[in-house]
Amino acid sequence: MQKLLYIDSCIRGELSRTRRIATPIIEKLKDRYDVETIVINDLELNPVQYDENRRRAAGTVSEEALCWASKIKNADRIVIAAPFWDMSIPAALKTFFELCSLFHVTFDSDDKTCYGLCKAEKTLFITTRGMEIKTGEPLEQATPYLKALFWLWGIKGLEVIARENFDYISAEKIEEEISSAIKEGLELAENF
Numbered sequence: 001m002q003k004l005l006y007i008d009s010c011i012r013g014e015l016s017r018t019r020r021i022a023t024p025i026i027e028k029l030k031d032r033y034d035v036e037t038i039v040i041n042d043l044e045l046n047p048v049q050y051d052e053n054r055r056r057a058a059g060t061v062s063e064e065a066l067c068w069a070s071k072i073k074n075a076d077r078i079v080i081a082a083p084f085w086d087m088s089i090p091a092a093l094k095t096f097f098e099l100c101s102l103f104h105v106t107f108d109s110d111d112k113t114c115y116g117l118c119k120a121e122k123t124l125f126i127t128t129r130g131m132e133i134k135t136g137e138p139l140e141q142a143t144p145y146l147k148a149l150f151w152l153w154g155i156k157g158l159e160v161i162a163r164e165n166f167d168y169i170s171a172e173k174i175e176e177e178i179s180s181a182i183k184e185g186l187e188l189a190e191n192f
């Protein structure tokens with residue numbers, strides 16, 4: 001079976017509406033993929049600072065980071081669930097990506113530029129936003145960041161399932177939006 005890496009960055013855990021959308025979609029994908037889950041909350045990450053950067057430059061990479069980066073490199077599919085925080089992704093997920101952005105693992109370089117080493121041909125980003133900001137609007141800085149990072153790592157085909165305005169619509173409307181996002185995801189999962 002091919003490998004799917006699920007990166008659960010739903011920082012509010014059980015309260016997360018984004019996770020409620022992602023969970024049944026991941027369950028369906030388990031029919032066709034060997035799914036491995038990384039829960040960002042469980043990793044208790046610290047931002048990458050000068051010491052870590054110096055260690056890396058001297059050729060020492062933490063074993064944990066190497067292990068996560070290898071999972072990203074070798075995954076056939078990647079699914080990320082993350083809420084919209086401060087117009088982008090939660091910082092813990094950004095930290096995770098910085099830890100996984102490893103020379104000779106997720107990307108490499110020749111004498112002119114960088115190129116990706118990862119193999120995923122399709123990826124899915126599941127998100128919910130508090131305000132009415134749609135995917136691709138200039139104020140929406142999560143998807144452009146993921147696209148750029150995935151370009152660096154050689155990861156292709158980013159699909160986005162997003163629902164908006166969750167901090168301003170009724171509880172009933174939120175339930176409707178969650179159901180329609182799950183439906184969209186289950187349909188997408190058929191050919192993912």
Ligand SMILES: Cc1cc2nc3c(=O)[nH]c(=O)nc-3n(C[C@H](O)[C@H](O)[C@H](O)COP(=O)(O)O)c2cc1C
Nearest residue numbers: 012016017018083084085086087128129130131166
């Ligand atoms: C720390 C934090 C930062 C947020 N920043 C934004 C933001 O910049 N723009 C926005 O539209 N919503 C923002 N929100 C609202 C969330 O995107 C929204 O409530 C989302 O549905 C939360 O997803 P969750 O239920 O999966 O945690 C923020 C929420 C939190 C807790």
